[in-house]
Amino acid sequence: MRHFSSAHAILLTAALVAGITGCDRGKPTNSPPVNPPQPAAAPTPPVAPPVAAPTTPPQTTAPPAPAAHTAITTDKLEPYECGTITRLHTLGGVFLASQPKPEDFAQAKKGGVKTVINLRHASEIKDFDEKQVVEAEGLAYIHLPWDGPAELTDAVFDQTREYLKTAARPILLHCSSANRVGAVWLPYRVLDGGLSWDAALAEAKTVGLKSPDYEAKAKDYIERHTK
Numbered sequence: 001m002r003h004f005s006s007a008h009a010i011l012l013t014a015a016l017v018a019g020i021t022g023c024d025r026g027k028p029t030n031s032p033p034v035n036p037p038q039p040a041a042a043p044t045p046p047v048a049p050p051v052a053a054p055t056t057p058p059q060t061t062a063p064p065a066p067a068a069h070t071a072i073t074t075d076k077l078e079p080y081e082c083g084t085i086t087r088l089h090t091l092g093g094v095f096l097a098s099q100p101k102p103e104d105f106a107q108a109k110k111g112g113v114k115t116v117i118n119l120r121h122a123s124e125i126k127d128f129d130e131k132q133v134v135e136a137e138g139l140a141y142i143h144l145p146w147d148g149p150a151e152l153t154d155a156v157f158d159q160t161r162e163y164l165k166t167a168a169r170p171i172l173l174h175c176s177s178a179n180r181v182g183a184v185w186l187p188y189r190v191l192d193g194g195l196s197w198d199a200a201l202a203e204a205k206t207v208g209l210k211s212p213d214y215e216a217k218a219k220d221y222i223e224r225h226t227k
Contacts, residue, residue, distance in 0.1 A: 073170075077203050083107040087178045089207050093169035096185060096207045098178045099125070102133045105172075114168040115140040117160075119175040119184070121147060140168060149213040152183060157221045160184040161192055178208025185209075186218040191225055 072080075073093045080090040083104035088097045095113065105116065116134045122145070134141040142163055146156050161184075164171065175181050182204040189200035201215070209215060 077206060082111060085174075087208055091203075093171065094164060095170060095172045096178060096181045097172060097174040098208065099174060099176050100172070102128050105134050105137050105139065108172050109137045109139060111170075113139060113170045113172045115142065115163075115171045117142045117144060117163055117167070117171060117173045119144055119146060119173070119180045121145040124176065142167065146180070149211075149217055152180075152214060152217045154221060157184060157187050157218070161188050164188050165192060177210075179210050179214065182207040182209025183211065183214035183218055186215070187222050187225070190222050197222070 072090065074091055077089050077091045080088045080095060082088055082095070082097075083100065085097050085100050085104050088095060090096070095108070099120070100108065108116075116130075116139055118130055118141070122130075122143075124147070131141050131143065144156065144159055144163070146152055160173075164173070173181055173185075185207055186200050186204040186209065189195045189203055190197060193200070195203070197219070201209075204215075204218075
């Protein structure tokens, strides 16, 4: 049996140490390399929802401003309508009417009327104060009341003719049914409008003249005032 000497033991130990040391230093091992830790992925930023493009409102054309309403001015007597007035004619900026209701004066103002001439007594109009209503609309108010042949005097004819010539037009001249209106219209048309008696009488009757007594008073006045 062969025995190692102590020298042999020392040499063997040295060789083992050298071999082990040599493996650690230079000789690659057969073990697969260990993957280094990968850096954590950056967090994905939140995706903002798509922003809708601003909607351009459709281009619209503004409607034209309404034209200012002006009262008509006719060269011949014509029927007309205004609110609830039952009988109404117009000629040359004068509206010849039966009794308007309160709301009709507002409508007349929209139609351009500037002056109201009332031939009725205040006691005849029981539903409202006409002067107050008319003036509240900003219209000029002229009160020339008369009723019946006895009250149809030269002064009434004179004043009516003067108002029709000088008051701001358009004028709304009214009574109850336009009978009185036709009576005072007759002398104005003959003496100031240059119409013949027959033509003026036809107009007055169209307007509303019905009373033979009023017609007779008008004819007498015209004959005495014809130059």
